[in-house]
Amino acid sequence: MSSLAGSESKQEGPARGRPRSEVVERAIVECVVKLLEEGVPLAELSIERIARTAGVGKATIYRRWSGKEALFVDVVRTAEPPDPELPGTSMRDDLVALLEQLRRRGLMTRSSVLLHNVHAQMKSSPKIWAAYHATVIEPRRRRQIEILRRGQASGELRTDIDIELMNDMFVGPMLVRAMMRQDADLPEGMSEQLVDAVLDGLRPVSSPPA
Template identity: 55%
Template structure:
């Protein structure tokens, strides 16, 4: 008996457990997509099987709107109760599916503001290239704006974390005299990320060549440098 099927039978026998805690937009908080049932450990293999099943259905052309807990459970070889023990609903599950497509972001060295900005933008460049090569990622992101609560939760738990990392580097640049003190951090963040996002998302036919991150950072820094 496979791990997912074994746990599905155990879930069916024990009945539904408590639902996970809430996070952004009413979805489970990061790291709490499914709390383990009292007295029984979570199965990582079952978690992975459910997420992989959702990804496989998306690869086969099923839209985010057409996905259902029943269909995902059937594709994963588990019962609906097994899915609901981990996620409160489809949007909560989809948030973890989206997270599974993400790779950990870079940790800036904290020495040179310029180098840290290049590190962040180079990560964005590589993600842009990966998205172009991933049918699943392109398809999901193209549909996300039609699912406002899901998009908001993804924005708050993934995109905003990365944006705050960028803002922290910019604040350090202002504090140590590398960036002018009269700059707006939010606008400045847009000036650095805008050109990369434009090429990666809005104009996917445009190239994302090596060295693009350095060119963007140096161009913007030249305009906002406190030493200019």
């Protein structure tokens, strides 16, 4: 066992517990990234192999992650740009911030061979993809829906269109560009352009004069 596992057991005291935990977690995540960079497929990365390479016991990993799927999701989240802090100044600004994160994630996926390969492999593994969807994609979607609900409540958005469909109208074009069309441009200002164009069609329609 390496000094990493030894240092985890030798250090004592609750004040140091959290920083020590973060060091170990980071070392394990970095170990998985290193193995992936070496070309080891996700399917061949067992907890036992990860623990052996990181120099920790399997119990150390299981104390932090429920299994391989949860660990891989954290690895991908570490490689991706973080979810944005919403400005909260307006519904439009919040939507722009969300789409801008998607745009940057698309650029990063294109420039990172590792991230591109991991995303492709995740989709071929139902368990890992389900874990990623439940812990990353679905919370993002709920956040988007909540912004649109506030827009409807404040009178900024129409209420005669299904809110899930409305969300797809905003997010769909950026997802297509960022994730499905690797040859498509993702220029700065695209997020603002998309939000403004969709908002033009989703603002409440004024009643015609009698």
